[in-house]
Amino acid sequence: MTPVATTFFFYFLSVVTVVSGVGVIMRKNPVHSALALIVALLGQAGLYLMLYAPFVAGVQIILYAGGIMVLFLFVIMLVNIEKAQKEEQFNKQWLAGLAAAIALGLLFVFIYAKGRGLFPDRAIQMPEQSNTQQVAVLLYGSYMFAFEIASLLLLVAIIGAVVMAKKRI
Amino acid sequence: MLEYITSYLKSETTPGQAGNLLWAFIYIVLIFLGLSVAVIAMNWLERKILAHMQVRLGPMRVGPHGLLQPIADALKLLIKEDIMPAEADPFVFWVAPLIVVITAFTVFIVVPFGPTHAVTDMNIGVLFMLGVSSLSVLGVVMAGWASNSHYPLMGALRSSAQMVSYEIAMGLAVVSAVLMTSLNREGTGTLSMIGIVQAQQAQQTWFIFKFFPLGLIAFFIFAVAMVAETNRAPFDLPEAESELTAGFHTEYSGFRWSLFFLAEYSAMIAVSSIAVTLWLGGWMRPFANGLSGETWDLVFSLIPGFTFLFLAAMAFYNTARMPKHPYFRVQTMGLAGFGAVLALIGVILFIPLVRDRIQDIFWFTAKVAVFMYMYIWYRGTFPRYRFDQLMKVGWKVLLPIGIGVLILTAIAGVLF
Numbered sequence: 001m002t003p004v005a006t007t008f009f010f011y012f013l014s015v016v017t018v019v020s021g022v023g024v025i026m027r028k029n030p031v032h033s034a035l036a037l038i039v040a041l042l043g044q045a046g047l048y049l050m051l052y053a054p055f056v057a058g059v060q061i062i063l064y065a066g067g068i069m070v071l072f073l074f075v076i077m078l079v080n081i082e083k084a085q086k087e088e089q090f091n092k093q094w095l096a097g098l099a100a101a102i103a104l105g106l107l108f109v110f111i112y113a114k115g116r117g118l119f120p121d122r123a124i125q126m127p128e129q130s131n132t133q134q135v136a137v138l139l140y141g142s143y144m145f146a147f148e149i150a151s152l153l154l155l156v157a158i159i160g161a162v163v164m165a166k167k168r169i
Numbered sequence: 170m171l172e173y174i175t176s177y178l179k180s181e182t183t184p185g186q187a188g189n190l191l192w193a194f195i196y197i198v199l200i201f202l203g204l205s206v207a208v209i210a211m212n213w214l215e216r217k218i219l220a221h222m223q224v225r226l227g228p229m230r231v232g233p234h235g236l237l238q239p240i241a242d243a244l245k246l247l248i249k250e251d252i253m254p255a256e257a258d259p260f261v262f263w264v265a266p267l268i269v270v271i272t273a274f275t276v277f278i279v280v281p282f283g284p285t286h287a288v289t290d291m292n293i294g295v296l297f298m299l300g301v302s303s304l305s306v307l308g309v310v311m312a313g314w315a316s317n318s319h320y321p322l323m324g325a326l327r328s329s330a331q332m333v334s335y336e337i338a339m340g341l342a343v344v345s346a347v348l349m350t351s352l353n354r355e356g357t358g359t360l361s362m363i364g365i366v367q368a369q370q371a372q373q374t375w376f377i378f379k380f381f382p383l384g385l386i387a388f389f390i391f392a393v394a395m396v397a398e399t400n401r402a403p404f405d406l407p408e409a410e411s412e413l414t415a416g417f418h419t420e421y422s423g424f425r426w427s428l429f430f431l432a433e434y435s436a437m438i439a440v441s442s443i444a445v446t447l448w449l450g451g452w453m454r455p456f457a458n459g460l461s462g463e464t465w466d467l468v469f470s471l472i473p474g475f476t477f478l479f480l481a482a483m484a485f486y487n488t489a490r491m492p493k494h495p496y497f498r499v500q501t502m503g504l505a506g507f508g509a510v511l512a513l514i515g516v517i518l519f520i521p522l523v524r525d526r527i528q529d530i531f532w533f534t535a536k537v538a539v540f541m542y543m544y545i546w547y548r549g550t551f552p553r554y555r556f557d558q559l560m561k562v563g564w565k566v567l568l569p570i571g572i573g574v575l576i577l578t579a580i581a582g583v584l585f
Contacts, residue, residue, distance in 0.1 A: 031314060035261070038307065055360075058296035062340075066303030067333060070310060074329050077314045077322065131292055132360050 010050060017043035028085050030076045034069060041065045055132045183363070185278075185289020196288045200277050208434040212239040215545050222549040233491065233504035249423035254317055257420070261315035266421065266428035269308035273432040276301050276439045281362045283452045283529030294362035295343055298443055299336075302398070305436060306332040309400075309407070309417050312429070316420035324416030327556060328407035331397055334563040335404075339394035341571030342387040345578040346447040349376050349384065366451030373458055375450040380581045387574050388448040390567050395440040397563065399433065401544055403551035404559060441540035442533070449536050452529035470524050473531040477515030484508030 016039065023036035041064045048057035111118070139147050177189040184192035213228070213236065220227025228235025253262060279294045281287040291297050306329055313325020350368035351358035359365060369375055377388045397404040408416030418429045445451060454469045485508045491501040517523055518531075554562070 061300035
């Protein structure tokens, strides 16, 4: 099936992602920030879908929106909201922030103006029907070593968390 | 226009794949209606079956044998006052039940009622179902927090801890079933719901029986985890009545509460249909190998019709047993009418054209119905877990067994 209204959906998802991303830092209430972050992550999952990467989109929803953010909320709900709302939201580092923003903006402008050769001139049509299988082939084939290193890192993190959380094992 | 409508019928795929928006819409409406009817039926069945397990009669007043009780309940809920706690967070309080309901219904896009009877087939079918249903915990957490009350907050905390821990065991069981879809060493596996059932068809076995007892153990892990995931007894700690009044939805009333109710039952149906798809052969009829051949095919294709005729016969038998007092005349007539409708459906299901089209849906629904009965049975028989026991079962029993089964399945898949 040929894609329909791709431009519309791209702008729609982008707006959703950016607006909720701004919401994450603008809201005073930490629970509202976390909810906005969930919406941003879901918008990102939609963008992955538009890039013909359904597997990445699915994993994004399960891991980030359904797993990590639930733990976030779990912790935030135990925080005293009234106390948190009285704290200062921004740390007033205007100069450093401005410099970083200008540098990032310049980078974007530079890439947009000069970096045309870096990107292919049209979207690459990935095989949507076998996306999961392709990811598996890459992970367990070409990038086997990197994959194993990453899993080792996670294992170390798990053991470290257990050691730190439990006094007596 | 007419060609647009009929073109899908020849395509032999799901409407989503054929790109036919009209039929996709029709399927969505049909699934929505079917689910609503199923939830209403479950409401009545649960009360009746639980009552009979406890040697009571259950609802008997509204309609014959309380058949109209769920409708009366729904009316009551709709006209009840909608209360929002004074210090509640209005937006989150408002959006929480919507999230729960939307996630519970969205997963049915990929549920394969038959090779062509699904809204669409996705490359990431199982992943989509697990991912979207894992979002429903967000709604529960939001509801509990936004109520700004102690019991709901405790319920939400319990619920999020429970759902996150059991999701892992559930995922491992699902992965071991997905591993089984790749036949031989050169075969490629699939995550698509239709693809998984077709793999079982091609391998001529249900995955529950494959690599015995590995498939059975994985199925058992899933069967336990799915009860915990839907917050049902014996894992219903988030809404344990004796400890937390009603858990995360204590402060909800009226229509909003009914949304939680609707979501709970459709989530139960959703996880049951994952279990049926992954381990119990989806739409395949039972004994497809042992009792094969055209005669048996014909016999099994007649079962849907006979099931409905049996139900109709039950209705007529109970019509005859109704009290003869004039006070019960309307109820008797109603029950007879209900039986007549069931008999009519049964007769329609005998028409060869309908029979062939409806068979797969019937077997899928029948298998899901068994799971729904099991849910009620659990609730009637098992005592509730304590919370530390619940966590222990999830992390120290189901998770290690799940990892072990996953490794053994992978080894078995390479060897055989």
